[in-house]
Amino acid sequence: MAQQSQDIQLSNRLHTLRMNGQAHELPKLILLVTSEADKDKYGSTFNTVMCKPLRASTIASCLQQLLKVDIPARKENQNRPSFLRSLLVGKNILVVDDNKVNLRVAQAALKKYGAKVHCVESGKDAISLLQPPHCFHACFMDVQMPEMDGFEATRQIREMEKKANEIKREQSSSGEGSTFVEWHLPVLAMTADVIQATYEECMKSGMDGYVSKPFDEQQLYQAVSRLVVGTADSAS
Known part of the structure; x- marks a missing residue:
């Protein structure tokens, strides 16, 4: 989910969904940002926040943690x-x-x-x-x-x-x-x-x-x- 100008509005809507008890129906939400400051800003709303540019190893580690998948070392x-x-x-x-x-x-x-x-x-x-x-x-x-x-x-x-x-x-x-x-x-x-x-x-x-x-x-x-x-x- 790329960061857009409507981030604040989106964060409020997600917060409302969670407060209404619908969090279990939401998919895992990952926000892509361009600075460490944004990670702290949006960390409470999303399951995880990742800084760009992305690396394959970082994405794999993030998904493994979110989805709780144990991937054996190849x-x-x-x-x-x-x-x-x-x-x-x-x-x-x-x-x-x-x-x-x-x-x-x-x-x-x-x-x-x-x-x-x-x-x-x-x-x-x-x-x-x-x-x-x-x-x-x-x-x-x-x-x-x-x-x-x-x-x-x-x-x-x-x-x-x-x-x-x-x-x-x-x-x-x-x-x-x-x-x-x-x-x-x-x-x-x-x-x-x-x-x-x-x-x-x-x-x-x-x-x-x-x-x-x-x-x-x-x-x-x-x-x-x-x-x-x-x-x-x-x-x-």
């Missing part, structure tokens, strides 16, 4: 940390975000699984580092940055890769190079806006997927497990 969840570490340990990951707090959060999350993390604060800095050949295995790219956003930065990265691949293809066909493997750095968008239009723009610009901010272990697992994090090893 083997996949138990193996998730070791799986992430096997993919990320020793890998060079570039994180691009103009917000220093977001950079620290992303850096800490990736380092937890053994990744070597390098951070920059602009799309232009990312482009200068990702001119082939480079040593990076994947890039987490914020989509909203001044000067150059993540979409444009990714488009330019793909153009650089295209030119590098054309050169390698010519060298391979003339016998000057070894087995030809194309450059394609996995780029994951970092965004708090997960609407369909944003997803489509990510794909159109050449990104490989996205994680919503702030991202947690589950999101990192789902995103990284779809990618083969070894591009730099094979392309260098």
Whole structure:
């Protein structure tokens, strides 16, 4: 139930229903808010109040508590940390975000699984580092940055890769190079806006997927497990 301008009126109506003894007929009510202050304001009216942006693990925990459902831990969840570490340990990951707090959060999350993390604060800095050949295995790219956003930065990265691949293809066909493997750095968008239009723009610009901010272990697992994090090893 999204928070609207009629929140006060809605709260009064719900309070009246509960006072009239009809609370047992009401479904579980969850209010989505944008600040901790709103959680305190509406906490007595709703079964629970959740702050946006939402994360899958938070939603699952909330529903499990409200519906009193005992969900046994899946083997996949138990193996998730070791799986992430096997993919990320020793890998060079570039994180691009103009917000220093977001950079620290992303850096800490990736380092937890053994990744070597390098951070920059602009799309232009990312482009200068990702001119082939480079040593990076994947890039987490914020989509909203001044000067150059993540979409444009990714488009330019793909153009650089295209030119590098054309050169390698010519060298391979003339016998000057070894087995030809194309450059394609996995780029994951970092965004708090997960609407369909944003997803489509990510794909159109050449990104490989996205994680919503702030991202947690589950999101990192789902995103990284779809990618083969070894591009730099094979392309260098």
